Amino acid sequence: MPRWEQGxxxxxxxxxxxxxxxxxYDNVTVAQITERAGLTRRTFSRYFADKRDVLFxxxxxxxxxxxxxxxxxxxxxxxxxxxxxxxxxxxDAVAARTAPHAAQRQAIVDGSPELQERGRTKFAAVxxxxxxxxxxxxxxATSAGLLxxxxxxxxxxxxxRWVAEPDAATCSARVREAADELTxxxxxxxxxxxxxxxxxx
Amino acid sequence: MPRWEQGxxxxxxxxxxxxxxxxxYDNVTVAQITERAGLTRRTFSRYFADKRDVLFxxxxxxxxxxxxxxxxxxxxxxxxxxxxxxxxxxxDAVAARTAPHAAQRQAIVDGSPELQERGRTKFAAVxxxxxxxxxxxxxxATSAGLLxxxxxxxxxxxxxRWVAEPDAATCSARVREAADELTxxxxxxxxxxxxxxxxxx
Numbered sequence: 001m002p003r004w005e006q007g008x009x010x011x012x013x014x015x016x017x018x019x020x021x022x023x024x025y026d027n028v029t030v031a032q033i034t035e036r037a038g039l040t041r042r043t044f045s046r047y048f049a050d051k052r053d054v055l056f057x058x059x060x061x062x063x064x065x066x067x068x069x070x071x072x073x074x075x076x077x078x079x080x081x082x083x084x085x086x087x088x089x090x091x092d093a094v095a096a097r098t099a100p101h102a103a104q105r106q107a108i109v110d111g112s113p114e115l116q117e118r119g120r121t122k123f124a125a126v127x128x129x130x131x132x133x134x135x136x137x138x139x140x141a142t143s144a145g146l147l148x149x150x151x152x153x154x155x156x157x158x159x160x161r162w163v164a165e166p167d168a169a170t171c172s173a174r175v176r177e178a179a180d181e182l183t184x185x186x187x188x189x190x191x192x193x194x195x196x197x198x199x200x201x
Numbered sequence: 202m203p204r205w206e207q208g209x210x211x212x213x214x215x216x217x218x219x220x221x222x223x224x225x226y227d228n229v230t231v232a233q234i235t236e237r238a239g240l241t242r243r244t245f246s247r248y249f250a251d252k253r254d255v256l257f258x259x260x261x262x263x264x265x266x267x268x269x270x271x272x273x274x275x276x277x278x279x280x281x282x283x284x285x286x287x288x289x290x291x292x293d294a295v296a297a298r299t300a301p302h303a304a305q306r307q308a309i310v311d312g313s314p315e316l317q318e319r320g321r322t323k324f325a326a327v328x329x330x331x332x333x334x335x336x337x338x339x340x341x342a343t344s345a346g347l348l349x350x351x352x353x354x355x356x357x358x359x360x361x362r363w364v365a366e367p368d369a370a371t372c373s374a375r376v377r378e379a380a381d382e383l384t385x386x387x388x389x390x391x392x393x394x395x396x397x398x399x400x401x402x
Contacts, residue, residue: 080386120321142362143382149354150383157347179387181344182351185281186384 009047011037016054017101020108025051025115052118055105058097059122063129066090066155070133079139083130083151084179088172091155095162095171102163127152154178210248212238217255218302221309226252226316253319256306259298260323264330267291267356271334280340284331284352285380289373292356296363296372303364328353355379 015037019028030051034044048054069086077085098105109115130148139147158174169177216238220229231252235245249255270287278286299306310316331349340348359375370378 078386116325117318117322120325121318124317124321142358143386145361146354146358146379146383147386149357150351153347153350153354156350157343160346161343178347182347183387185279185344185348186380186387 005039005043008037008039008043012039012044012047013054013057013101016051017104017108020055021104025108025112052115055109055115056118056122058094062090062094062122063125065093066126066151067129067133070130071136073137079134079137079144080147082137083134083147084154084175086130086133087151087155087158087175091158091162091171091175094159095166099166102166106160106163123152123156126155150182154182206240206244209238209240209244213240213245213248214255214258214302217252218305218309221256222305226309226313253316256310256316257319257323259295263291263295263323264326266294267327267352268330268334271331272337274338280335280338280345281348283338284335284348285355285376287331287334288352288356288359288376292359292363292372292376295360296367300367303367307361307364324353324357327356351383355383 012033016028016033019032019036028051030041030044033051033054034041048057066086069089070082073082073085095102109119127145127148130151131144134144134147135141154175157178158171161174161178162169162171213234217229217234220233220237229252231242231245234252234255235242249258267287270290271283274283274286296303310320328346328349331352332345335345335348336342355376358379359372362375362379363370363372
């Protein structure tokens, strides 16, 4: 790699995120990104398939990463506990990788129906991978799909909270927090949280 | 409406489902559908925007129907209980409306990436509507989104189970069953189900 191309991937990513934020994702071309980064189209193609890939690079690995983490979790854990452990471990890894740009990226995705659709497709693949991994751990065929989709809901909730306040708590802490909230919400009335009981007495 | 057009909507739907099943969704035109149904393009346009709409007619109403059911549920219920009541009520209504063709429709959607994407978009709109309705019932801004997405997971799971075995249980019974499974899966180890405890002793 020529010396002047060192850090090329990060320069391209920063240029793209700046331009998406300034002009809107739909209005930015790869030519504008390479021009701002001072690099060639050929260099761009070495790191990204297209401009959308700048925002989703690495996300193709998310389904397998989460499924592997479920498979490798302590064999003593129940399927749901293994799922939580996987969400915590991978959540912190994704947070570490995306930390510098996470909020900017999120705002760009939220502003584009095409990108939101891409995100939904990504998480559908995550749910499929988790489903298979949970079955391998002994979850029934019927409940594995439900747990997988609940796992996706927990992961997205936790990650969004982490993005909103990255210094307030780790992503894994947000996963546990969301799981605790869900557990409380599902509890029978007798075990409802104090605030709910207050409104009923 | 001319007498010969009576039942036109159902004739068009049946012709479309037959053709999608025989030739694959992508390979069927509206002209083929109207020809098989013995009706005109103009009649088709009276009931459906396009061929995709044959499969998703009515689904635009699902977000509002579920949100309204959450809002109108017994005020004594917690947000999650209100969510469950809404899923049960609307689930049975959707099941009653789609019963004759539900399994055939599902197989067609499962075979097409475009239609699966349409389904994900539909359920994203459902989650947004449930989120807003749950906040109105006092769920915190942070937990409403999580509960809304868990509600979507429960609804889809229950509906899929009902489609697979429509005579075995009502859709609302499948909602309760899925919610019970989730509650058990989230229980602390001390309250794990007998089968899980057995594997650990």
